[in-house]
Amino acid sequence: MSINPFAADSAVPARLAAVGPEVRAAIAARTKAAISPRNRQPASNDGSVLAAGIAAELVSEFGLASVRDLMCLLLDVAKDIARPSISDFHVGAVGLEAETGNLILGGNVEFPGTRLGFTLHGEGFVFTRAMSRGTNISVVAIGEAHPCAHCRQCLAEYAASEKLELIDPLGHTLTLAQLYPWPFDPNYLGERGAVPGLELWPALKFDGDAASPMADTLLAKGRRSHSPYSKCPGAVLLRLKDGNTVSGLAVESVAFNPTIHPIQAAMVDLLAHGYGYADISAATLGTVRGGAVDYSVSTRELLARVAPDAPLQILGWTP
Structure with a gap:
């Protein structure tokens, strides 16, 4: 067992312990209803998202100290999304x-x-969802506020990570700088880090005939791909059996590994909106053919495991 060098605020677990099982169940039920599949269509990009107004209502109605306490109470609800x-x-x-x-x-x-x-x-799931939504995360709650080294490297990639706080039900409030005090971050390669919503590749275009009904949407996603190191943006669109689509874009790491591949990000979008792998009917990948990084191999591999009957169309593009 690792040694914890950080002090926790004992008032936090005391407050959470005072929240009885009936209240916890009511908060969980309200949250699940608010983020249920019927309320989170892919077009609105609100999958797995609890609106700020509803969060404020829960804090007020159940007498919680803050939204941060609510976040800690919702960790069990978040576990239901895990696979x-x-x-x-x-x-x-x-x-x-x-x-x-x-x-x-x-x-x-x-x-x-x-x-x-x-x-x-x-x-990584939460930050990938935020990247898809074009938003930054200022506070993240987890079971214990010491994510693995893989996650610390992932979080360090974001331009806003210097202000990121991590909290837990034990009462810790830590900054990423405390957990990763001398990071290998994008500054080492002269980059600013991932900025959700930024069009890093505004001139991205297909290198040939893009005969796909999803080409324009795919191109818009690809332009937001965080790929400053390989210069090879990537994006995936998954067409679903009900006619909807979900998507994912690459989020490279200055350390190269851990990079989030477009197909991984698309799986996050899929699960966040309440779908399963069996709902995938087809996939379209945009990638730099023959580039330093070509996402064709990883996309084929993962798609073949989760949706073996779904055809994959690969469209090449140039930055």
């Missing part, structure tokens, strides 16, 4: 959007039959 099919170890995470005050819920995801490197951690 740890190999370990059966469920991890929940809840992020506070800096721009909106909304809460993003997420969990860890594992993919049997393929590489463990495709695994998504709970923190």
Whole structure:
């Protein structure tokens, strides 16, 4: 067991312990109803998101001290989003959007039959959702406020990470700088880090005939791909059996690994909106063919495991 060098505020677990099982159940039920699939269509991009207004209502109605306490109470709800099919170890995470005050819920995801490197951690799920939504996370709640080194490197990629706070039900409030005090961050390669919503590749265009009804949407996603190191933006659109689509874009790391591949990000979007792998009917990938990074291989591999009957169309583009 690792040694914890940080002090916790004992008032936090005391307050949370005072919230009885009936209140916890009521908060969980209200939250699940608010983020249920019927209320979170992909077009609105609000999957796994609890609106700030509803969060404020829950804090007021149930006499909670703050939205941060609510975030800690919602960790069990977030675990329901997790899909740890190999370990059966469920991890929940809840992020506070800096721009909106909304809460993003997420969990860890594992993919049997393929590489463990495709695994998504709970923190990564939340930050990937925020990247898709074009928002930053200012506070993230997890079971214990010491994410693994993989996640610390992921979080350090974001331009806003210097202000990021991590909280937990034990009473810790820590900054990423405290947990990762001398980071290998984008500054080392002269980059600013990931900025959600930024069109890093405004001149991105297809290198040939883009005969796909999803081409324009795919191109818009690709232009926001955080790919400053390889110069190879990538994006995936998944067409679903009900006619909707979900998507994902690449989020590179200055350390290269851990980079979030477009297909991983698309799986986050899929699960966040209440869909399963069986709902995928087809996929379209935009990638730099023959580039330093070509997402064709990773997309084929993961898609073949989760949706083997879904055809994959690959469209090449140039930055």
